[in-house]
Amino acid sequence: MNTQATEFDLIARYFNRPVPKDMLGGGDDCALFSVPAGKQVATSTDLLLEGRHFFSDVDARTLGHKALAVNLSDLAAMGASPIGCLLGLGLPSMDPGWIEKFAEGFYALAAEHHCHLIGGDTTRSLNGITLSVTVFGVVDPLHAMHRRAAQPGDEIWVSGYLGAADIACRMLAGEIPTQPELLKKIRHALELPVPRVALGQALARHAHAAIDVSDGLLQDLGHILKASGCGAQILESTLPIHRDLLGLPAHLLRRAALAGGDLYELCFTAPVSAHAVIDEIGRELSIPLTCIGTATLLNDLQVVDAAGCIVPDLPAGFDHFRM
Amino acid sequence: MNTQATEFDLIARYFNRPVPKDMLGGGDDCALFSVPAGKQVATSTDLLLEGRHFFSDVDARTLGHKALAVNLSDLAAMGASPIGCLLGLGLPSMDPGWIEKFAEGFYALAAEHHCHLIGGDTTRSLNGITLSVTVFGVVDPLHAMHRRAAQPGDEIWVSGYLGAADIACRMLAGEIPTQPELLKKIRHALELPVPRVALGQALARHAHAAIDVSDGLLQDLGHILKASGCGAQILESTLPIHRDLLGLPAHLLRRAALAGGDLYELCFTAPVSAHAVIDEIGRELSIPLTCIGTATLLNDLQVVDAAGCIVPDLPAGFDHFRM
Incomplete structure (x- = not known):
């Protein structure tokens, strides 16, 4: 395993908080989660690019909050209850302080809405910060707000x-x-x-x-x-x-x-x-x-x-x- | 609505094929899908960046295939059956021919594996092509290959x-x-x-x-x-x-x-x-x-x-x- 992989393993550590027992979190090929009988899964994804969706000097904690918030907002508009999310993170360099603050902002909002981070992808970006967040919720199909x-x-x-x-x-x-x-x-x-x-x-x-x-x-x-x-x-x-x-x-x-x-x-x-x-x-x-x-x-x-x-x-x- | 939005509406048209009746596809805040009783949802996401994960001159159809293939491979490794996917697409410019070929490659593989494209996000990228694919499958929790x-x-x-x-x-x-x-x-x-x-x-x-x-x-x-x-x-x-x-x-x-x-x-x-x-x-x-x-x-x-x-x-x- 090369140095770069090790760096990104470090990043992954900041995103490795425990998930409930009926879920499988990061570290496998897929994350797994259950859906109560009679409910549908509601899902949405947003791609957030530096310079286009946020200023380059944005505070990391704020960015972590907002990246999840805009996706939770899509679940809200459907009337769905959040259950989990995936985070794709492309970073031009490795700054543990930045990652830690980003993770804090992300996890604080995730915890507030019981939206467990269950997986994702981390990679080195050649061109600015790239974020991809996908959220999952459950909704009664009779009451989803279309x-x-x-x-x-x-x-x-x-x-x-x-x-x-x-x-x-x-x-x-x-x-x-x-x-x-x-x-x-x-x-x-x-x-x-x-x-x-x-x-x-x-x-x-x-x-x-x-x-x-x-x-x-x-x-x-x-x-x-x-x-x-x-x-x-x-x-x-x-x-x-x-x-x-x-x-x-x-x-x-x-x-x-x-x-x-x-x-x-x-x-x-x-x-x-x-x-x-x-x-x-x-x-x-x-x-x-x-x-x-x-x-x-x-x-x-x-x-x-x-x-x-x-x-x-x-x-x-x-x-x-x-x- | 400005010109840019209209351009990206055009892009969205290439990714607007019909989905089965028990799903809600693109054009709402969330996509919706059902999960058979007793199954869990398996999900995985990959972030693919130009210059890092693919060559800049890659053929568009090939890229569309590969972006989905690497995610389907994660479902395969879990023993899950694909049901749907989301596509985040950040593009530096609007080339309808390129988009059409990318969509062809993506949809051909999606159809082969009954993995319906049910939503996503399209945006203009300032720095090269950015792709984010999230797949969903279902798996019997007793048989998922951890x-x-x-x-x-x-x-x-x-x-x-x-x-x-x-x-x-x-x-x-x-x-x-x-x-x-x-x-x-x-x-x-x-x-x-x-x-x-x-x-x-x-x-x-x-x-x-x-x-x-x-x-x-x-x-x-x-x-x-x-x-x-x-x-x-x-x-x-x-x-x-x-x-x-x-x-x-x-x-x-x-x-x-x-x-x-x-x-x-x-x-x-x-x-x-x-x-x-x-x-x-x-x-x-x-x-x-x-x-x-x-x-x-x-x-x-x-x-x-x-x-x-x-x-x-x-x-x-x-x-x-x-x-």
């Missing part, structure tokens, strides 16, 4: 607050002037997104369609509408803008709220009859849930401003770094 | 023939002189490896431990021995060297057979009592299966040459491109 399940008349909801990740990303990228005090308050929204896993599970029995807002509210809601063959009217005045942003110019706020990505809140549709129970779910989980509009028969996505006029020239979809 | 399951006294077997992929890779890399006629005969062993999926399933009820030979016979067998806490004696004269290589110098053959990677044959251990049934499995599947030695109590891996002497200075593990 994108195609929205119905005209459904209310459209969004969790949490809008805009902070987009404004933070634009400040860090130098696209808009940095306000240091504001950036300090909001950059965690970009770097440490909270996947809405418990919310997704709670909604699964009541909501129709759901998606996580990774590419911007309009674009992601658009995916639901296209798959479901319906349209929507969104009331701009109801959009839950992040309160720390309220002093910013209106055009920045509109763009951040409607087109800002990297958000990982859930956008979902549910019948009007479920309004009260959804309000109750939000209260129980202490997650703000806001009804922002209605799905329509007309195959078009309209945003209506405070004066009752349709907003022309809606901001385009997400166009900077995307996870 | 690395830790070898027992002293087990016979050690290998499928197929040894050395061709290693010699082809060294010729292509310029490490040894190229013999054009020979290279023509053997390069398919490197570029179009055949995952031993049916063999793995057939062996699962009879073999103890198994691994696929991706990093070299000694190194991979070493993983089994280490995990199982035993040793082995290998008889060099029994090694099934690829017949086209037999004119090459003995030191090249020894290194290719014992340390050559990128092979994707199965190395497995089984009790002596299973010898006849394993011979029969090889005949039924028309796959050469060769008994090459025995697992021992002594915690050491020895290769015994034709004169009955222990070979000193065994070749080191795999040290060039690896999948």
